[in-house]
Amino acid sequence: MAQFVFFLKFIISKFFLCLLVAKGTLGERFTPNFVYILTDDQDLMLNSPIAMKKSLNLIGDKGKFFVHAFVNTPLCCPSRSTILTGKYPHNLGVFNNSLSGNCSSEYWQKHYEPHSVAAILKNRANYTTFYAGKYLNQYGSRFAGGTAHVPKGYDWWIGLKGNSKYYNYTLSINGTNLPVKNLYLTDLLANYSLAFLNQKSREDSPFFMMVAPPASHAPFIPPKRYEHRFQGVDLVMNPSFNHTPHNKHWIVKMPPKRLPTNVSILSHIHRRRLQTLLAVDDLVERIVLQLKRMKVFHKTYFIINSDNGFHIGQFGQPWDKRQPYEADTRVPLLISGPGIGKKILEFYPVSSVDMAPTILDLAGIKPPHHMDGRSFKKQLLNKRNKIGFKFVFMEYWGEGNERSVERTCPWTYDDNVADCSLNQWCKCQDSRNNTYTCVTDFRDEIRFKFCKFADSERFVEAYNLSIDPYELKNVYSRMNSKLVRYYNNLLNKFKKCSGRTCKTL
Ligand SMILES: *[C@@H]1O[C@H](CO)[C@@H](O)[C@H](O)[C@H]1NC(C)=O
Ligand SMILES: *[C@@H]1O[C@H](CO)[C@@H](O)[C@H](O)[C@H]1NC(C)=O
Ligand SMILES: *[C@@H]1O[C@H](CO)[C@@H](O)[C@H](O)[C@H]1NC(C)=O
Ligand SMILES: *[C@@H]1O[C@H](CO)[C@@H](O)[C@H](O)[C@H]1NC(C)=O
Ligand SMILES: *[C@@H]1O[C@H](CO)[C@@H](O)[C@H](O)[C@H]1NC(C)=O
Ligand SMILES: *[C@@H]1O[C@H](CO)[C@@H](O)[C@H](O)[C@H]1NC(C)=O
Ligand SMILES: *[C@@H]1O[C@H](CO)[C@@H](O)[C@H](O)[C@H]1NC(C)=O
Ligand SMILES: *[C@@H]1O[C@H](CO)[C@@H](O)[C@H](O)[C@H]1NC(C)=O
Ligand SMILES: *[C@@H]1O[C@H](CO)[C@@H](O)[C@H](O)[C@H]1NC(C)=O
Numbered sequence: 001m002a003q004f005v006f007f008l009k010f011i012i013s014k015f016f017l018c019l020l021v022a023k024g025t026l027g028e029r030f031t032p033n034f035v036y037i038l039t040d041d042q043d044l045m046l047n048s049p050i051a052m053k054k055s056l057n058l059i060g061d062k063g064k065f066f067v068h069a070f071v072n073t074p075l076c077c078p079s080r081s082t083i084l085t086g087k088y089p090h091n092l093g094v095f096n097n098s099l100s101g102n103c104s105s106e107y108w109q110k111h112y113e114p115h116s117v118a119a120i121l122k123n124r125a126n127y128t129t130f131y132a133g134k135y136l137n138q139y140g141s142r143f144a145g146g147t148a149h150v151p152k153g154y155d156w157w158i159g160l161k162g163n164s165k166y167y168n169y170t171l172s173i174n175g176t177n178l179p180v181k182n183l184y185l186t187d188l189l190a191n192y193s194l195a196f197l198n199q200k201s202r203e204d205s206p207f208f209m210m211v212a213p214p215a216s217h218a219p220f221i222p223p224k225r226y227e228h229r230f231q232g233v234d235l236v237m238n239p240s241f242n243h244t245p246h247n248k249h250w251i252v253k254m255p256p257k258r259l260p261t262n263v264s265i266l267s268h269i270h271r272r273r274l275q276t277l278l279a280v281d282d283l284v285e286r287i288v289l290q291l292k293r294m295k296v297f298h299k300t301y302f303i304i305n306s307d308n309g310f311h312i313g314q315f316g317q318p319w320d321k322r323q324p325y326e327a328d329t330r331v332p333l334l335i336s337g338p339g340i341g342k343k344i345l346e347f348y349p350v351s352s353v354d355m356a357p358t359i360l361d362l363a364g365i366k367p368p369h370h371m372d373g374r375s376f377k378k379q380l381l382n383k384r385n386k387i388g389f390k391f392v393f394m395e396y397w398g399e400g401n402e403r404s405v406e407r408t409c410p411w412t413y414d415d416n417v418a419d420c421s422l423n424q425w426c427k428c429q430d431s432r433n434n435t436y437t438c439v440t441d442f443r444d445e446i447r448f449k450f451c452k453f454a455d456s457e458r459f460v461e462a463y464n465l466s467i468d469p470y471e472l473k474n475v476y477s478r479m480n481s482k483l484v485r486y487y488n489n490l491l492n493k494f495k496k497c498s499g500r501t502c503k504t505l
Contacts (some may be wrong), residue, residue, distance in 0.1 A: 032363060166186070256426075309326075383432075398435040
């Protein structure tokens, strides 16, 4: 585990490394509540949890911190769609953040929204359900039913129109359009969460709350009270930081291959991201205190998680997600609640697709067969210590958008690339051929990642993470053909899997 110490230093110093697990107890029988805090673009590898000390105390110390939590696709809309439904993007047809890629599209609303984890809890177990914050990037758009559209299955609906914003945004309050000026969104979400809980205390049915703050997504605007924090904190210059990308796929290798010498903008972004997370930390604290006041914290599963990670300077790329590397695909995952031991670092791998089935399982509902993910309830409650999951699957469809390509950049790419801006030194952040599938192998002591790109070179990247956790050395050319065939087969199976066939891989 020594390799992970770099980015886990702060956590390991905080937690007891409890491999002989402290068993939690499930005393009285009850239907648990759920609070799911879903942050945006929050990395694990760049140490973002240092901004969430109260959360580490209130949730981490009372439960588990997952060392190997991944997303199945490092992009907001497809990833959120997966978290909500327990299905891989290829089974949802949600490919990107556009309506044409099924982000909050009519198709999604008709076929998948009614089967979200919230809707199932409501229909099958009479949960009271609450959603507040960023939902799916196209939510509220005129072509997706506007803010009048309230996804099925929610009693309280506080949906943010569009993508992450911190000030001056539009909410859908139970389907009513509400423009809001000058109120910091994360704080307002905390207020709505408490309003819900206050109303809830008079009733006795269990509840499910999902709260999705804009942090730490661009435009990285902290609340006034935190603008001056983390001044002494600098960029995380881990071994992949500004590492010259030879043997990597096209978009990473496109010029400029290295960052300029003055990267103060990267430090600035890093600090601003941390500052935005301080407000999330406050939100978590306020909800936890309220749950304790209501005397229901002990019967509430509390989850903190993100829709994807983030890179800042890794492999010479400015800042974004969308790449198959660890910074973009690992996310924080903390879970506390009834039956979960305390202060545990958990090493078995889980991914976004497993969240919905696990929540249903914890609520005593058998996850529907059509879900692609698997419940890790048994592992969570320490009924089984062995690693149960062998592989983590990822898939991504690269985007192209001519309008996001700066005209003055020294090259003229067409609609095949996206997000090439002057302040990112004209390095494009995405391209249509940045389309890939990956599998990370966690069998026994193996930590091996195999990614295949749908570009003109059919490029392959493979990393032996057990000796190269920062993915510096692509070992594809040195793999024997039997191993290559094995991972190719596995990827083909994952790409096509659905429901039961995913769960048996
Ligand atoms: C959405 O997904 C479905 C099923 O994969 C597909 O048929 C449809 O073309 C996609 N796009 C839209 C905009 O609905
Ligand atoms: C469902 O929950 C509501 C409170 O949210 C309660 O009034 C109602 O009686 C419950 N229904 C059933 C069938 O338990
Ligand atoms: C939203 O609707 C629910 C259920 O009808 C109601 O209890 C709640 O007060 C409404 N919330 C707001 C903020 O209006
Ligand atoms: C929000 O709107 C107000 C009033 O129009 C404006 O003064 C303020 O600068 C805006 N804030 C942001 C972050 O855009
Ligand atoms: C949240 O509620 C508190 C207490 O009612 C109030 O002082 C504060 O202004 C509210 N914050 C926002 C962002 O609405
Ligand atoms: C580095 O760039 C920033 C703007 O991004 C500028 O304010 C600063 O003066 C520059 N530092 C040096 C040493 O050139
Ligand atoms: C999103 O996906 C759809 C369907 O594959 C595609 O037509 C569209 O061009 C994609 N959007 C972008 C910005 O790449
Ligand atoms: C990827 O797409 C870009 C933009 O269209 C193109 O210039 C480049 O040659 C492509 N590379 C590969 C390996 O397909
Ligand atoms: C990864 O590295 C370990 C340790 O050197 C080695 O035992 C293993 O065979 C390597 N795996 C592959 C697939 O190369």
